[in-house]
Amino acid sequence: MSPNPEAVLSVRDLSVSFRTDARTVHAVDHVSFDLAAGEVLAVVGESGCGKSVTSMAVMGLLPPTAHITGSIRLGTRELAGGDDKAYGKIRGKDIAMIFQEPMTSLNPVLTIGRQIGEVLRRHQGLSKKEARARAVELLDLVGIPAPAQRVDEYPHQLSGGMRQRVMIAIAVACDPAVLIADEPTTALDVTVQAGILEVLQSLRERLGTAIVLITHDLGVVADIADRVLVMYAGRPVEQAPVDELFATPRHPYTRGLLSAVLRPGASAASDGGGKRRLPEIPGLVPSLDSQPDACTFAPRCDRADERCTTARPGFKSVTDDAGAGAPHLAACWHPNTLQEAAQ
The missing domain is CATH 3.40.50.300 (P-loop containing nucleotide triphosphate hydrolases)
Structure with missing residues (x-):
């Protein structure tokens, strides 16, 4: 590019x-x-x-x-x-x-x-x-x-x-x-x-x-x-106009970040003891000693499969717009659909 x-x-x-x-x-x-x-x-x-x-x-x-x-x-x-x-x-x-x-x-x-x-x-x-x-x-x-x-x-x-x-x-x-x-x-x-x-x-x-x-x-x-670039473990994972990113986050990591923000009127999950807690992203940020030719978020992602652990996803459009200049980009083999992102 x-x-x-x-x-x-x-x-x-x-x-x-x-x-x-x-x-x-x-x-x-x-x-x-x-x-x-x-x-x-x-x-x-x-x-x-x-x-x-x-x-x-x-x-x-x-x-x-x-x-x-x-x-x-x-x-x-x-x-x-x-x-x-x-x-x-x-x-x-x-x-x-x-x-x-x-x-x-x-x-x-x-x-x-x-x-x-x-x-x-x-x-x-x-x-x-x-x-x-x-x-x-x-x-x-x-x-x-x-x-x-x-x-x-x-x-x-x-x-x-x-x-x-x-x-x-x-x-x-x-x-x-x-x-x-x-x-x-x-x-x-x-x-x-x-x-x-x-x-x-x-x-x-x-x-x-x-x-x-x-x-x-x-x-x-x-x-x-105006726009947001989301980074994870040194890599870009999503980029979009701010309103679009907040409304429909397509990368699982971005969705996890937004879910962990306390919003007025939003309910948090119960921990079983009557207390309410915010959702959290499981696992830890990986070591940066090596950058694998795979998705670095895969060990923490509930959508990951074998492809995610063996091949690096490209940073590409998740909308109908083609090319790297598209307004909404994500580096994910299995990005959230618009319906899933809006939930």
Whole structure:
């Protein structure tokens, strides 16, 4: 499958492995997706499924022990195989990232204004005074009150939600075409989460920024995403528009994830002792030491047969639309029918 010329970010057959003296871990295995301008693509799955490694590979932030194959195109530029110097020219300017934990990502001994101004001075050549003035504007843009005061404060003087907004301000300082948000609402209370999502939505609408949202929170996905890519054990297993995925999940793993989400008015299964519990996916996530030429979800799937354990399913359309550009794709030999998915 060739890159989409209309996509601002096009990833094709991205694979990432980490070699050590004892073993090789296959963290990402042939992931492909396109991202259009102003679109939000949510990447979801259990911990260890390769979401963050995929985003770090796109940003060129993986350690030297990582072996990367495949294509990563930002517009017309090929990023895969680029060195730190090449990435340094675009990172923060054309593509930026919001990291999971702002307290460890922000420098504790530098003021907020200086940290925001650094990217502005590097990529836009602003003077110190101009960068500070722009930093105040950015803090106001992301909803931080009294920005002219906060610009001279340090990270420890801000709440967790405000630090996360500072990270967003740094990421969007140069109006990047692509913004990668890695668990931007983790460890934040519900009210603050809503505020962060509102900021991301506003940035998408005002600046036309395309967003890759890495998360395990399906409630967040429902609120903000246009499309969803579901990953399992380093592989893509399903991709669809968000409404279609929630209404008719075709891969058994996706259906299991959605079934485990508590919904208002939904009843959980009884454990036999009078208590109610959510459905769960049996078994454990497989080791990533080796990627079998088979379905990695087969050991946990009640639909698996001999074919599932001996041959790898292709990532293909489960609708009448043909080809890899179809809106609903799944990697499954026995996907749920529309009737089963809607139940």
